[in-house]
Amino acid sequence: MSHRLFLIIAVIIRIFKEYKVRSALSVLGVAFGTFALITMVSISNSLQEKSRKEVEKFGKNLIVVKSGQIKVFRGRVHSFSTATTLKVADAQAIQQQIDHVVKALPSYHVSYPVRKGGTTILSTIIGVDNSYLQLKNLSIKEGRVYTDREEETGEKVIVVGAKIAQELFKGEDPVGKTLLIFRVPCRIIGVLEERGADLSGEDQDILIYTPLKTAVRRLANVDYINTIYVQVDDDRYIPYVKRKIKELLRKRHLIKAGEKDDFTVLTPDDYMRMEKEAIHIFSILGSVSATISFLIGGIGILSIMILIVNERIEEIGIRRAVGAKKSDIMLQFLMESSFISITGSLIGVFLGILLSEAVFFAFNLPEALSVSWIVISFVLSAVVGIISGLYPAVKASSINPVDALRRL
Template sequence: MKYTLAFYLRIAFQNLIVHKGRMILALLGILFAVMSLVAFGNISNGLKKQIDSEIGKFGKNLIILRSGYMRFTGRGAMPFGDSKSLKLETVQRIGESVPGIVQIAPFYDVSYPARYEEKTVTAGVVGTTEAMFQIRNLDLLMGTYFTEDDNVNGRKKAVVGYKVFENLFQQENPIGKYILVYRVPTEVIGVLKEKGTDLAGQDQDLQVYVPLTSIMRRYSNVDFIKGAYIQIQDKIPLTDMKQILQSFIRTIRNMKPEQKDDFSVFTMEDIVKTQEQGIRLVSILTVIASIVSFLIGGLGIFAIMLLSISERKLEIGIRRVVGSKKRDIILQFLTESVVVALMGGALGILVGFIITVFVSYFGNVPFSLYLENIVVSLLISTLVGILAGIYPAVQGTKYEPVAVLYG
């Protein structure tokens, strides 16, 4: 007797419906494995796109000088150690003396409340020079940037990020209005276009930019800065310029060879490498967890199929009597084990997709579908179903029809 694939599938689904409880348990391992692969594949792909996008937002040939020690983590460059050692004069000497620098923007940043009428928002207040807007590709939505003259005279003017504008003014024209930045009345002269979060997870739209001299004299009353953004010429390798800057700073500060740097010089690529290492580590752990889950799922299917065969000896005997060959019995039970595995895989893809949407929406990660992981997951699910079903299927052919029917 010759059977079609449709016949095998019909019998398989009938058996799944009868024993749906045990089949659900059998496919859970496959579900978790595929869910992990699909969800992480999609999310990591989205993160890589986000990293590429952020590098473009920061501008080309950019080196960052920061006071204190910087620890590179999956969240970006995090400052540690002394934050009062870097002086404005040091950065000015770098700009005057180091060849190959296009422009340099020193900065001092701090978190302060910004208030307009009854509305308040906590923002990152960045004191800097007009060069910052060009180096960081900070484009205006309306108004103007502050000027070198504003910096020289320490004027209380501000260019605000889009979310600061949105939260405080709610589409009201802010140009010429005054906000209180840490109790200091400050005139809003410009609003920046939306920028999003940077590689460290900081919201660039929740920032207020003011002249550097203003924040040092009027807002924070400090005699040091936090760092500088340095744009260099295209022809100079970033790694070479990093070494030049480190040597120059140590020299002008008369640091001894045994003294450790109390400043950090790094590039966006340094941050990206750290984040990519974090993604790779999580990827390896995800693959290991998925392999374990596939093994557990395969063992579950194996055990369920053995139990199913022992319960269906009569069915096997009858089919053998009416003409079914051993090959037909093997194909039937292989079909059932593969169907269970593929159902687990399909549900895993669905759950992985839901997790991807959730993380994309709430985690501010670009939505991305990594189709390669989806295809690989289905292929592995099929292979697990075949391997888990071979032995039970062969065992099913060992029942003698006469012994089963009259035993």
């Protein structure tokens, strides 16, 4: 059996040499199909993994209520109107009256210049309960978070992001030092671990956190808030809670039927909608491209194998005359077609892995090569080769040796 296999492989190599251009075109067709499939799956998986990590940064099962009319475009929040109707009492009502709400944290965001010595940078100050850091999976690198007592009294204490510490203190320990936030001196009690941007596109490392009372009374001097963070006990209930929040706030804000909301309720899906749509479209286009390429490769293999059969009728007749069985002829042609497709698959796998790694590196995406899809691409290429070579193999094995020898 091994001797027969060796002879068949030797014949396949000879055929490749004789029909270089046709064989190369067939190989390239399958190669592009495999390449498209592996690249599409790898990049799609990587983008999904990136999205999953961004959701973790955003906060587990988190809904964000913003004052005014907000739209999310390409993951970024754009304000179309402002309002001063959102109150701490609204957050309390959400937590007390809506099922599946674990906590509802009132918050106030304000952008102010932050100064130390002669260096000034613009930062967003977030006044919020100290449990917010845990809600957003933020970790303290140095120092501590503010206490409940400091929240109650509105102490001028802050926890700063990693970039704030780096840019203003240049390696110096910032804990215990003072920053001027819009002419208000505030004492740094903690520095956060570096996090990068979250799902909303906001850089977490340039933010400053302080007690809510400190932000609204000592920094902004207002009696309202502009954000409520609502944590849900299970992600299955996020749509339900979102709907209930809208109903509750419209009722509390006395908004009549037909009037626009003076608030916006956002979920991770709202931030990721365009990204998910882009991933979905990319996956569809990649699948279509891979399918067409495999189809073209299969048609190429079919056409070249039919030509090869027609041009090797005399050879087939001689082999049959010296004792080759129909099954031997069929096996040879099936192996030839499979060899073409598997060769193309090997090239496609190599190129697919190469491009995927390049994309991961260039766009700082997580590694997401799928071994299972590489195996599937091999199986698909073998199936394409067998199916494409089936008709030519049957045709070759059915050639009458007497008729074939008469052509000599």
